[in-house]
Amino acid sequence: MATRIVTVDRNTRPGVGPILLGMWITLRNMLQTLFQRKGATIQYPEENRPVSTRYRGIHILTVRQDGSPKCVACYMCATVCPAECIYIEAGERPEKSIEKYPTRFEIDLLRCVYCGFCVDACPEEAIIMSRENNLVGTTRAELVIDRDRLMSRAETAEHGAGYRPDEHDVRRPVRLAALDRLSKEHGIVPGMPKR
């Protein structure tokens, strides 16, 4: 296809007229904000911006029907993490079909860069991300969150699930049982991300 070289036109005839035009633009914007409610700002924190259903917020550990973590402590997420912010200790479970589970699972949210690689690396859909982005704490230790907090966070219900494996890609309904539980208990509806 055609790519041309063009020389920019410096002869723009500057003058005082454009200043008046500029003032009109400023005034127009002011009037639109005042009377047509076209303002770009929102009244945070009373009002929150709607965030994408793919939002990469604070993590969620999904759970099985019986309430135990879905995680099998395979260390995939800890391995792939570029920020090295995930710490896992594994324990054994009596069931033959599960065998391993995490006795400790900690995420240092101050180190985390929210890249979502842990979600991509998880072979069990045990770690997904929420749409929660309000990260506030008074100490550093408070923001290293452990397994139980990752599994049951009241905030999750409020904000909803964010970045997780694409539903087009996850065809086996049995694997969504963990998300079903989230939706029953916290009102999170799994589905194709929409605006």
Place this chain on the structure above:
Amino acid sequence: MASATLPAALSPALLEQPAVRVLSEALGENLLAATDFRGEIAITVERKAWYKAVSLLRDHPELEFKLFLDLCGVDFFDREDQPERFAVVLHLYSVSKKRHVRLRTPVPESDPKVQTIIPLFKGANWFEREAWDMYGIVFDGHPNLIRLLTHDAFVGHPLRKDYPQGQRHVLKEPRKWLLQVPPESEHMIVNLGPSHPAMHGCFRVQTLLDGEIVRDAEAEIGYMHRNFEKMAEARTYWQVIPYTDRLNYCSSFMNGHGWALAVEKLLGVQAPARAEAVRVILSEFSRIMDHFVCISTNVVDLGAITPFFVVFRGREKIYELLESCCGARLTVSYVRIGGLAQDVPDDFVPRCRETLEFVMDAFKQMDELLTRNIIFNNRFRDIGVLSKEDALSYGWAGPCLRGSGVETDVRRDAPYSGYDQYDFDVPVGTTGDCYDRYLVRIEEIRQSARIIRQALDKLPAGPVIVDDRKVALPPKSEVYGNIESLMNHFKLVYDGILPPAGEVYGATEGANGELGYYIVSDGGKHPYRLKVRPPCYNNYQAYPEMLKGGQIADAIAIIGGLNVIAGELDR
């Protein structure tokens, strides 16, 4: 594939390359090897012929490698196949012949000295300082070989392979004076930065003032240095992606795009057509966003705050578009080696059109506010002029280089991601002043919008990541469903992507110029060496020189137009 050959046995195909032929005729025995890997010519010369080789490359009428791109050191600490421990690597580009060349020279550990090439390329100054800082390679004849990215209390050379990761040194006394007041003059020293409202990030220029006239200036950088390159040496190719977001954070998608293309070049894979089209669309949106930030913050420094508010609404829309695709606004991490992390949302195309309409409306307002405004014109015209020759010698990039009248654009000269399928113009300036750089950016925004419209019209369907299990993770349905894919998944996460051994330089047209990733691979899962060619590093290097003789107020007008981003400058 890589094949090192002695000059006597240079293959005919290589000798057809003008650079190889000219150098082998002129240097004879001093040309050690020449290779052609992934279409890139790399020539290794003897150290004593270094200066001669560079000057030949620059001045020979058949070659004309006049645009300085990058110079760096490499430490081949444990590589048996290399003749010496260190190497100095230079990248040059020929605008007239549209060719790229890499020149290397081995440097022994016992006597790490190379002749400086500052007389040939002014831009080599900071690059040689950086190579000394990082590797301890001494450049004979360099006027000011002191620490650049690290600080004065730093011990050792951090990018050497035997330098431990995570080693830290504390600086207690910062470098106070970069300049000296000449005795018996009434000149005054004024610092601009590192924390200054008119500096676009954390970097510093010290000026020597005679009244309002700048007599001398010296820059200091490195305040945000985190040694991205050392960190990358301990990460897999996949894990580097979030780090690239933090280079030029005003258009972070483009950095990831460039990185993915560089690694894909090394691997020899090609992302699917849909992924490439989406990459182009989001890259062009990022370019618009970056130019918005550059122009609007530049005029904020001059006292015009309205354009800033006007275009930031448009920028916000682009951020929302990025968020709907990947879940983050600033640090997107959306690309993967071989494609994209996820397919775009269903409403991507209408949403892009809506966003583009809004953005171009904001752009139109900014254009009306500024371009013909007499005050703006008086502040910008004939200020900060850099000639074409100087711009090439400094290795300027992108809109700044084109503003000085050099007709080059990576998207046109070496099309990647299917840029050859789109119609667009490459704007160039005539005088190389601030106003030309501004006009080039304005025109580039229009052209970006044109490219986006064309790409949206013919956005292909299909997968967004390659179906190659050595590069991309298997689909989740298969990971959940069968053991082969699960093992594949585990193996790829643990071992990472294993590219062939070799060296590539992947260049893309970033928002403020040619963003290059020079990757040295030894076949392992980590990059053996990664060097970023940051476009604003070269742009900023010329800044102290441009100030001399001008008014101090012009310093502020010039800096904004260079679009220096500290994350990319300091790496």
